[in-house]
Amino acid sequence: MKNLFLTGLLGLGIFCSCSNEDDPANNGKLNEGETYAQIVLNLTDSKAATKAPTGDTGSTDAGTPSEQAVKDLTVVLADANNYVQAIYAPTLKTGGTDAADRATEPFKIPAGQYKVYVLANYNNQTKGAFNETLAVGAQMDQVLTIADASKLHVADNFLMANDNLVASVTDFTGDAEDTEVNDDLAEETDNPQKVHLVEVNIERVVAKVELDQTTKTIDVEDVNKNKIASATLEGGALINLNKYMYMVREAKTATNKPSGTSTWIYPQDPNYNKKLTGAGDEADWLTANFSNPSATSFTDFTSAPTFYCPENTMQADAQQNGQTTGVVYKVTYTPESTAYTELAQNGTSNYDQIFTAILGLGAGTMDADINASIFTTAESDGKTFYAYNDLIFKNKKAAILYKSIAEATGADNAAKATAANTAFTSNKGKSGAELDAIKVYEYTAGVSYYTAWVKHNPAGSNMQQDKFGVVRNHWYVLTVESISGLGYHKPTFEDPEAPDDKAEANIQVAATIKAWTVVKQEVNL
Structure with a gap:
């Protein structure tokens, strides 16, 4: 170097x-x-x-x-x-x-x-x-x-x-x-x-992370290449900053390095050998070792946002969401009209029939907030939507009613309708953490968040040693190339023990590295 x-x-x-x-x-x-x-x-x-x-x-x-x-x-x-x-x-x-x-x-x-x-x-x-x-x-x-x-x-x-x-x-x-x-x-x-x-x-002694983004709005497509939403990149922020470092790094080279490079360093920092494995209190463990587990402010894309951060490297099995330095992208997600989930009165599906049975319970039995247009009525701002089980709904009550129908039990549709109506009444007033607890998520003003974990070896194979992490004096350049689905409703990770490489990802980032050694990374969201 x-x-x-x-x-x-x-x-x-x-x-x-x-x-x-x-x-x-x-x-x-x-x-x-x-x-x-x-x-x-x-x-x-x-x-x-x-x-x-x-x-x-x-x-x-x-x-x-x-x-x-x-x-x-x-x-x-x-x-x-x-x-x-x-x-x-x-x-x-x-x-x-x-x-x-x-x-x-x-x-x-x-x-x-x-x-x-x-x-x-x-x-x-x-x-x-x-x-x-x-x-x-x-x-x-x-x-x-x-x-x-x-x-x-x-x-x-x-x-x-x-x-x-x-x-x-x-x-x-x-x-x-x-x-x-x-x-x-x-x-x-x-x-x-x-x-x-x-x-x-x-x-x-710091690494540099740049979000180089020319295209700000990206079409989101399903597996059949049908457009299901527009995603507009609004800003970015770093999460998971190492709390410990050595003044001078060790002289350790990477086990696996990008193609075309001769020497590729990957030193061990003080947290290198630590791994979150169902610790008694994950929040305390993470707070003790890393800062900024969630993003609180975002730099917009007026110009390419640039961030600096401490070195953060790890052994292969410690490449986890709670430990790896990453970028949170703030995105305004606007679903196509056909992307919303709706149930129809007198429809042919089993869920449609349970919905129809609920509407037939009559006044005094059916919850007063349920009506024939519950699935087609948007929130007052016209932008906020809700998600349950990867399905998108125009309002909170529609998402909760759908969840109630999906989880209802009974001998027939009439019994399921009664159970779903009762569950809806119990859950319809929930918000915040209580709403999260029942797996119904609010996307206020249509804002969705995506995490991209910074890769030191962008072309590395799945969970390969030295693939993730940031190394001092390296310049990581990330570009979002595609977005394939809805992100998280919070500006952080969902599970700190989740591996950085997962079976399905809804963001893809292209990355490059400079020494400033450049690391370029393509991001698919």
């Missing part, structure tokens, strides 16, 4: 000096003697202001200047076991002629042997993203609790870190032979220092 985003060229200058530079942040010396260090970052293609990814899954894109900007650097020296020994906030040089490169002023460090980690923009707003604070004595591979994920991707201050945790130990006790450089990577001409150069790659 060396050139996926930022190629950081670290120049660490070592020599004895009597300079008055500030002492390291830990205010202590690790070993006898002191030396100086300098860091140089080469920001690949930083001048490109890419608005949309160009290319297929596995291609790379530098992103926008705001996504690449480096305002400050934090340098961490760790021992061979990754325990932090010292932390520095060196000053960045100014005045370079090439905005693609940044360099620090030389700064003092104790001589020794260290692993070198570099964090970009950590001393700005991104530090407040975590409950924990990086400190001397801590481990670089500690689990960090994300207190505010939005601070990981503040404009011009995206948090960046080494591209893997396997940093080699660098010896800063020998003589340096390279020369100090400026922002443009040209050698310093004014009393230059001799430096060591150590190469380190850094990357953004």
Whole structure:
């Protein structure tokens, strides 16, 4: 992933000096003697202001200047076991002629042997993203609790870190032979220092999800290619954001990778090995590990909505609706007139005959809210409809009456009519959670929701390891290509234990990935 985003060229200058530079942040010396260090970052293609990814899954894109900007650097020296020994906030040089490169002023460090980690923009707003604070004595591979994920991707201050945790130990006790450089990577001409150069790659710690949608209204067709509704995409939102992360990812490649790619990373995050398996209280379990289990606000499609989120990967059998980062699409669903379910008085079907028998119960016995036009009367706004058992009804009472008829028992249609009438009276006043409990769902103003689980390997086979999830510094581009049925009535998933790959899906999304590695995903709703 060396050139996926930022190629950081670290120049660490070592020599004895009597300079008055500030002492390291830990205010202590690790070993006898002191030396100086300098860091140089080469920001690949930083001048490109890419608005949309160009290319297929596995291609790379530098992103926008705001996504690449480096305002400050934090340098961490760790021992061979990754325990932090010292932390520095060196000053960045100014005045370079090439905005693609940044360099620090030389700064003092104790001589020794260290692993070198570099964090970009950590001393700005991104530090407040975590409950924990990086400190001397801590481990670089500690689990960090994300207190505010939005601070990981503040404009011009995206948090960046080494591209893997396997940093080699660098010896800063020998003589340096390279020369100090400026922002443009040209050698310093004014009393230059001799430096060591150590190469380190850094990357953004968040993933990027873009909803690239040109076609906003899609015809919904049945299996016979008959139009049954129009679906208009109104907006999108992310759900299931990981609450935990590592500052630096592990260097783990995917077991299964997209065709045409050579190296495909799929690191293990702190939640990787967890799986929801009928936990005593699913809500508590999910809340403890993931945030945003449902969408509360949506970004419209005036322009392609773009979201940033923490890394979220998982073992194959943990690829479940309650754990995988996904996109909720908000859709206005307008059924065709022929798509509504109706029962007719004196009709030929068994349900028609039970309906006719109910109408024959007469005043005083038949519920007063039942009449011959109950199935043809729309809700007052003309848009709200109800669903029961995948059937669509023009109003709530029609859906409840149909359910009552479908579940009625008795020796004959007359007995079933009496039972259905009684059940209708019992259920007709229900709403909200009580209505959901009897499997009658309200689609207020015709709004339906569809979830598309983000795929790291869009072409992967069913529930294959590494198929779902989001990985840092990857750009997932999703496009809805088709919608084949009614979605859910809530902006979330129905069953958190449901597998991400299911036998039947009513959304199909095309996806691409950039490093920003691009992942393109076609979505069929």
